[in-house]
Amino acid sequence: MESVHYDEKAGRFVARLQERDYLKLDQIIERYRDKPGFLIPALKDAQSLFGFLPMEVQRYLGKGLKISPSHIYGVVTFYAFFTTVPRGRHVARCCLGTACYVKGASDIVKKMEESLSIKVGETTRDLSFSLEVVRCVGACGLAPVMFVDDDAHTMLQPEKIEAILHKY
C-alpha cells in the first residue's frame, strides 16, 4: 500500500488501495468466507499485509465476508493486537519507568504531544512520527530518557524536545 495520507475532512488516515492490494485482500476473503467466526484471523492476515487496518481495508473485508463495517470496527478497536493507525517513519518513545517518571517524564510526554500535535499512540498526519511510551529502559541515571528510533536522548528538559524532534 503506497498511498496513505491523512484526510482532513475525514479526520483520519486514508489508504488508497491499489489493484494488487485488492487481490491480496480477495485471497484473505476467499480463505475465510465459509468459516463463520473467522473474522479475527482474517483481520490478522490483513494487518500483517499493511501494518495497520485502515477503514478502507475494514470495509472491503466487511463486504467480502458479509459482516457489517461497524461490527468489524468494534472488533478492531477491542483487541490490543489491532491498530487503525499507520506507523510513522520515525518512532519516538518516551520512558515512563519509575525513575523517569519521578524526574518529570510526564512533562516530557506532554511536550512531545504538543510539538508533534498528536497524542501517545498516534501518528503525525505527514506520517513522519509515531509517539509511544515505554516502561523502564534501564537508563535511570540519565533520566528522563526518550528514544527516537534507536537514538537515546537523555537528561531531557521539556525545552529541549522541540529541537531534538526537528533533527529528524
Add this chain to the structure above:
Amino acid sequence: MGESRLQIMVCAGTRCVSGGATRLRQLLGEALDARGLAGEVEVFPAECNGLCGQGPVLAVQPDGIIYGPVRPEHIPLLIEEHFINRRPLERLMLRAPALDGRVPLMKDVPFFKDQRLIVMRNRGRINPERIEEYIAQDGYFALSKALHEMTPEGVIDEIKRSGLRGRGGGGFPTGVKWEEVRKYDRFPKYTICNGDEGDPGAFMDRTVLESDPHSVLEGMAISAYAIGAHQGYIYVRAEYPLAIQSLETAMAQAREHGLLGSDILGCGFDFDVTVYPGAGAFVCGESTALMYSLEGRRGMPRIKPPRSAEAGLWGLPTNLNNVETFANVPAIILKGAAWFASIGTAGSKGTKVFALTGAVSNVGLVEVPMGTTLRTLVFDIGGGIPDGRRFKSAQMGGPSGGCIPEALLDTPIDFDSLTQAGSMMGSGGVVIMDERTCMVNTAKFFTEFSVDESCGKCAPCREGLKVMLDKLTAITGGAGEPGDIAFLEKLARHIQATSHCGLGQTAPNPVLSTIRYFRDEYETHIREKRCPALICPALIRFRVKEDICRMCGLCFNACPAHAIQWKKKQPAFIDRSICTKCRSCIRACKFGAIE
C-alpha cells in the same frame, strides 16, 4: 525414543538457552561424532526442568543422572568419563541448594523429589514434534480405551469419580460439566480448550501446549466422545506462536495416524480440532467472552445463565476446559478414577502445575499433589529465597488472586484452602516476594493490570477499579489520607458483589488480601508517608543514616547519576538535587543504611 543407547537431554528452556545451551548441544553432537559415538548417544533438546538457577543443565537418560551447570570446556572430560569409561562425572553433577555436595540422580534432587508428574508426565522425555514418541509413552491408549471399551456415560462417570476439577481457576468439577453438556439434545456440540493464559507470571499452559500437544488433543477427543461433539477449538493467545505451531504439527500427525478426523481408530467416531489464535484481550479467558471471540465478536462476557453448557458457541451446548484439565484426562482414563482420586486432598484431587517465579532459587514449572503446603513448594522445591533474604509473601492466582503471608505458609494448596485464605488457585502462577517488595505497590500493579484489561461492559469493574487505582496511586505517591483503607475495603466489596463476570468479581482480591495481611504497610504509607520496603520513590527520603553507614562506598559506585559523595572513612552523602531516585543505592547497600 530412537535406537540409541543413551540420550543426552539438554535443557532448551529460556534461561539455559541464554546460558549457551544451544551451542552446548551443537558442541556435544560434534564431540560425540568425533569420538565415533554418534550412533550410541543422541543429543536432544528437552523441555525446561525448572532448575534454571543451575543452567545450562543436561540429563543423561536412561541413567537418570543430571549435570549442571555445564560449559563447553567440560565436554571432552564429560564424554571421556561418562560415555566411554562409564563413570559418571561427579564434579559436574548438580549441586542441590538444600543438601551438602553433589546429587547424581535426578530422582534424589529435592526439586524433583516432592513433585508428582501427571500433566507433565512426558517432561523431558519426548520430542513434541514426533507423535511416535508420545504413543511410545502410552499416548492415545486412553482414547482407544474410551472408544473401544467405554460408553460416553462411562467416560463421564470415570471423570466424575476421579474428582477432577477445572484447572483454569474456577475449580468446577469437570465430569459434572461434561454430563451437563451431554444432557442437552441440540447439535452440533462443541468442545473448546482454553489456552488464553493471561495472568502475569503464568506460563504452564504454554509449556504444555509446546512440549506435549498430543496430551491436550487426546484429552479433547475423549471429552468430545463423552459429550457427543465432533468439532473442537483450541483458543490460544496470539503471544504464543510456538504453541500454535506445535499444535498444528501435532494435529497434522494425529490426522495422518487416524487419531483425528473421521472414523477415529476405526470406531466410527469423527472429531477434528481447529486452532484459533486470540488477539490480545485478557478478558477472553472468561468462558462466554472466549466464545464470543471465537464467533469473531468483541470478547465481552454475558450474564449467566444460561451456562455455556446449555448455550455456548453459536448458542449450542459447549464444553470448555483449560489446557491442564485436558492434559489430565488421558491419565485418568488410562489409570482409573480411583488412582487419580488417591492423590490430593478430600476436595481437590490430583496434582497442580505451578509457575514458580520471583524471589526464589529454582524458578520454573513444578507439579505437586494437591494439598502440598506452600512451604514445601517455596522452600523444598523452590530452594528457598536467594541471598539469605526473608520470605514475605506468595502471590497466587495473578490479578484475580491474593498475597499469602508468611504466617500461612503451611496452608495446604487446594481450591478451598486458598479461597479461605483470600487468594485463589487461579491458573497456577506463584510469584514469591521477599522483604524488598512493597505490598501496596504490588496491589497497585495488579489493579493497573485489571483496569487495562477490563472490557468496559459493566460499571463496577470499568469505573470502580479505576477509582481504586487512583486511591492506590495517591497512597503510594504520598497523598494517602486516614480513612483510605476503609474506603478501599468498601469499594472492593461492592466491585466483588456487583461485577458481571469473574474478572471484575476477583479483581479486588489483590487489594483486599494485602490489606488483610499487610495492613500495617498501608498505614505506614498513609500516616508516616514512608514505604518500609523502600519501593515507592515518592516516599523514600534518599538519605544516608550515618549511624548505620559502614562507609564502604558501594552506593557511591552504584549511583549512575553521580549524586553520591563519598570518601574513604566517611559516610556517604546523597545530593538530592542531582538524585534521580532510581534506587540503585538502595539495591547496592548491604546494611540498609539508606532511608
